[in-house]
Amino acid sequence: MLREHNVVIKDPRRVDLRFASCYPNLYRSAMSSLGFHIIYDFLNSREDVYCERAVYPYFRTLESSSPLKDFDIVGFSLQYEQDYFHVLEMLQEGGVPIRKSERTSEDPLVIAGGPCASSNPSPMTDFIDIFLVGEAEVMLDQFLDTYLQLDNPREELDAFLDIKGVYVPDNPVEMVIVENMRDAWHPIKQVIPETDDKDFIPAFGRAFLLEVSRGCTRGCRFCMAGCMYRPRREAPLKDLLEIAEKCRQATGLDRVALIGAAVSDYSKIEELCLELYERDFQITTPSLRIESISDELLTTLKESGLKTITIAPESTCRIRKVANKPITNDDIITIMNKAFNYDLNVKLYFMLGLPTETSEDLDNLLKLIKNLEEIPERRSALRISINPFIPKPHTPFQWVDFDFKEMKKDVKFLKSELKRSNLKIDSPRMALIQYVLSMGTADLGSTILKSLKSKVPIREWEKLAPKWDMDDELPWDNIHVGVRKDYLKEEYLKALNGVLTPWCEIFGCYDCGACDKSTKSY
Ligand code: SF4
Ligand code: SF4
Numbered sequence: 383m384l385r386e387h388n389v390v391i392k393d394p395r396r397v398d399l400r401f402a403s404c405y406p407n408l409y410r411s412a413m414s415s416l417g418f419h420i421i422y423d424f425l426n427s428r429e430d431v432y433c434e435r436a437v438y439p440y441f442r443t444l445e446s447s448s449p450l451k452d453f454d455i456v457g458f459s460l461q462y463e464q465d466y467f468h469v470l471e472m473l474q475e476g477g478v479p480i481r482k483s484e485r486t487s488e489d490p491l492v493i494a495g496g497p498c499a500s501s502n503p504s505p506m507t508d509f510i511d512i513f514l515v516g517e518a519e520v521m522l523d524q525f526l527d528t529y530l531q532l533d534n535p536r537e538e539l540d541a542f543l544d545i546k547g548v549y550v551p552d553n554p555v556e557m558v559i560v561e562n563m564r565d566a567w568h569p570i571k572q573v574i575p576e577t578d579d580k581d582f583i584p585a586f587g588r589a590f591l592l593e594v595s596r597g598c599t600r601g602c603r604f605c606m607a608g609c610m611y612r613p614r615r616e617a618p619l620k621d622l623l624e625i626a627e628k629c630r631q632a633t634g635l636d637r638v639a640l641i642g643a644a645v646s647d648y649s650k651i652e653e654l655c656l657e658l659y660e661r662d663f664q665i666t667t668p669s670l671r672i673e674s675i676s677d678e679l680l681t682t683l684k685e686s687g688l689k690t691i692t693i694a695p696e697s698t699c700r701i702r703k704v705a706n707k708p709i710t711n712d713d714i715i716t717i718m719n720k721a722f723n724y725d726l727n728v729k730l731y732f733m734l735g736l737p738t739e740t741s742e743d744l745d746n747l748l749k750l751i752k753n754l755e756e757i758p759e760r761r762s763a764l765r766i767s768i769n770p771f772i773p774k775p776h777t778p779f780q781w782v783d784f785d786f787k788e789m790k791k792d793v794k795f796l797k798s799e800l801k802r803s804n805l806k807i808d809s810p811r812m813a814l815i816q817y818v819l820s821m822g823t824a825d826l827g828s829t830i831l832k833s834l835k836s837k838v839p840i841r842e843w844e845k846l847a848p849k850w851d852m853d854d855e856l857p858w859d860n861i862h863v864g865v866r867k868d869y870l871k872e873e874y875l876k877a878l879n880g881v882l883t884p885w886c887e888i889f890g891c892y893d894c895g896a897c898d899k900s901t902k903s904y
Contacts (some may be wrong), residue, residue, distance in 0.1 A: 385576040390426045400428040402453040405437045406468035406723050406805050412437045416641050423569035438468040441475035456490045460498035463819035484512050494884035500776040501903040504857040508827030513549040516558035519567040521547040555862040563617040568625045571632045575630035586666050587637035590629040596617025598643035603706045603877050606774035610863045612896035619650045640667040646674040673707050684724045694731040698746045701736050703880045727763045733771040734839045765804045776860045778873035784817040818846045823857045866895035
């Protein structure tokens with residue numbers, strides 16, 4: 383039996399609404415997700431609601447061991463497309479009819495949020511009653527209040543359409559985000575597992591999560607988060623320090639994981655890390671942006687206990703221009719040398735198959751990786767991960783196809799050339815399935831359902847892979863995330879010509895559409 387600190391216990395009979403917050407992946411991933419903590423803390427702050435958690439592959443809630451069918455609302459956090467299969471399994475094993483068309487007024491309302499639900503929910507429309515598009519804390523209160531006012535919410539879905547951010551398939555929706563990070567929900571009493579079993583320890587170890595910023599405007603053309611969650615919003619430094627102290631008190635932990643799409647772009651990152659260090663916090667953080675790693679920051683991070691930094695060079699210099707990530711090989715080598723001087727480990731992330739990549743680029747990528755491998759004195763100090771590039775909705779690369787055969791060939795080539803133990807290359811098969819699920823239409827429902835009973839052959843997935851042209855109407859066109867489609871087209875054409883778009887926060891606004899005049903802050 384897993385022991386946890388800060389679990390919320392309420393009497394289900396004394397609340398008006400029972401909410402099952404479901405994470406269709408493993409416990410350690412769920413507990414590494416700030417969004418999952420936010421939902422739990424936010425909902426349980428309401429006296430009339432009891433939110434419990436369910437994580438795959440368990441089909442009962444962690445709090446009261448109740449099946450999902452016992453809840454009024456079952457909400458899924460859709461972070462990765464591959465988790466769609468687990469959603470169906472959790473519904474089935476939890477006693478909830480999988481297809482929404484088979485549910486009655488006795489069954490829970492099934493909702494979903496998270497990046498996949500916000501970008502292209504179409505493939506899951508057979509199974510989810512309502513999607514929440516954007517940042518949940520903006521709409522959840524109104525959503526629950528509306529639910530509580532209705533006699534039969536399933537029959538009255540139109541009543542939810544007045545809530546900004548709610549998507550009932552086929553009705554256009556506008557994504558919602560918090561305009562000011564002071565309005566963002568910062569969970570204080572975060573649930574912490576009390577275990578030494580590494581299968582249950584979250585990605586950042588025994589640490590609480592501190593959200594320094596949301597969104598990123600650097601403009602990498604492959605990055606869905608960087609396109610959808612604009613503009614970048616920062617929490618005030620003073621607030622962060624207060625929140626960190628409160629979290630320490632509530633969790634008993636000194637270790638803090640700084641969370642944000644681009645943590646090192648936080649305008650006061652050095653001050654923040656220094657203050658945290660001086661208050662005896664240990665700091666950890668995911669991916670750092672190379673341009674914003676200074677000596678001071680590295681020194682503070684090292685002294686406060688950071689062991690590994692993660693850098694994403696993505697590809698060769700030429701392809702980086704296509705992707706609008708204008709860092710040089712020298713930048714990468716300099717920062718790696720610095721990190722190794724500080725005795726930090728380095729994780730490098732690359733992508734394979736970005737648009738316009740040729741066999742010459744692949745040879746150059748191989749040379750670059752081999753050169754970088756030579757830098758550390760200890761081989762174990764460097765880990766390299768290579769992922770197939772998967773085009774995503776709402777990005778300038780949404781019109782790029784996924785070439786499965788080419789990808790298999792390239793992965794085979796790299797594997798044969800890079801035979802080192804701390805290199806990880808993701809499977810092209812999984813990448814193809816992810817591509818189909820992220821870029822596909824509602825027709826995919828039957829294939830997702832079929833996969834519950836038997837493995838769908840890869841040839842079938844290959845046949846389902848969409849090819850979108852620039853003039854096509856896209857399945858996610860009625861989901862308005864902020865950036866203009868014309869802007870994405872312009873960016874795609876610039877990418878094909880290797881033309882960069884400078885960072886709007888330094889070089890000025892180019893009117894991507896994400897900020898209206900009242901929120902633009904640069
Ligand atoms: S810097 Fe990172 S988060 Fe920002 S757009 Fe690029 S890949 Fe996305
Ligand atoms: S509208 Fe302008 S300032 Fe806002 S994210 Fe887009 S380019 Fe940047």
